[in-house]
Amino acid sequence: MDFSWISDPTALVALATLVVMEVVLGIDNLIFISILTNKLPEHQRSKARRIGIGLALILRLGLLGTIAIIVTLTEPIFTLFGHAFSWRDLILIGGGLFLVWKATKEIHHNVDPSPSDDVFDTAKATMTFGAAITQILLLDLVFSLDSIITAVGMTDVVMIMVIAVVVAVTVMLLAANPLATFIHNNPTVVMLALGFLLMIGMTLIAEGFGAHVPKGYIYAAMAFSALIEGLNMLSRRAKRRKAEVNAKAPARRA
Structure with missing residues (x-):
């Protein structure tokens, strides 16, 4: 294993920058996991968060092991309406549509709940454990792909990418329960978080269609x-x- 990059100031700056970027990119994933797991019975929430974040780590490290394939995902596979689409574009569009659908559905549930539902009674189970993990896995894949492509664009040292990913996921793991508890204890924050997810979903769709949003x-x-x-x-x-x-x-x- 090559650690010669440790003595290179440029590589250390790249590591610090990448760690910050990976942590920031992880916020999107964490908000989704927090909202989704709060719909589970209380005794299952912490376990679901750990599994969801663990899956994010496994997916990202697994994708790092297939960098050669990841790079090819950005190559055009067909052109439509003058825009060349790659597999990455299609994955981002699919993930964005899923986020928009999920956020819109949750916003509708909060704005116009059924008569038997308490809008802010998050202690009531409204989702099965398996369904929550499946949805977390789908978004983990989208966010992980975006995260690794970002990392590949910043450095070609795999160890730097691995360290940045591990640090970012560790931060997610430490912040998961406090963030979910904060959202649970402050019901008005739920709508704000859903608004964030809606905006992130639209951004992913825009990215998929070639409109880069800083x-x-x-x-x-x-x-x-x-x-x-x-x-x-x-x-x-x-x-x-x-x-x-x-x-x-x-x-x-x-």
Whole structure:
């Protein structure tokens, strides 16, 4: 195993940059896993997250072992309406359509639930364990392919790619339960997260049709939306505290 790249400053910069990019790309995957597993019975959620993230690691490392094939996925296989489509394009379009369908379905469920459903009762099982793992696996494949193609475009040192992928997936594993718990405890965040998934799905479709959307714009929009939602949460918390103080005041005077 060749570690001569460790003494190369350029390779170390590439490693640091790739780690950051892989972590950021993993956010999309993690949001999807968090929302999906919150629909399982409580005792199955943590296990499903570990399996989902473990599958992401296996897929990414497996794809790294077939870099020669991955590179060919970007080669055109047919042309339609003046645009040459590759296998990567078709996979991104398929994954994007799945994300759009899934996010739209969940948004509809939250906006117009059936009379017997409680919109924010995520403790109720609305999905089987097998169905959740299957859907996570499908999106893992799409996100993993995008992740590895990004890595191949930045460096040709396989060990750097492996380290970046392992670090990114480890961060996902550590953040999975806290993120899912946060979404579970803050129901309004669910709609925001579903909006993120809808935007990510549309971006994947656009990428598949050759319209490159800079990732920086997407994550800047997500960060800004999250900041506004954070301010809303602080505002609601302040109003609750004020209401509690006002409710206790008459009792003290009495």
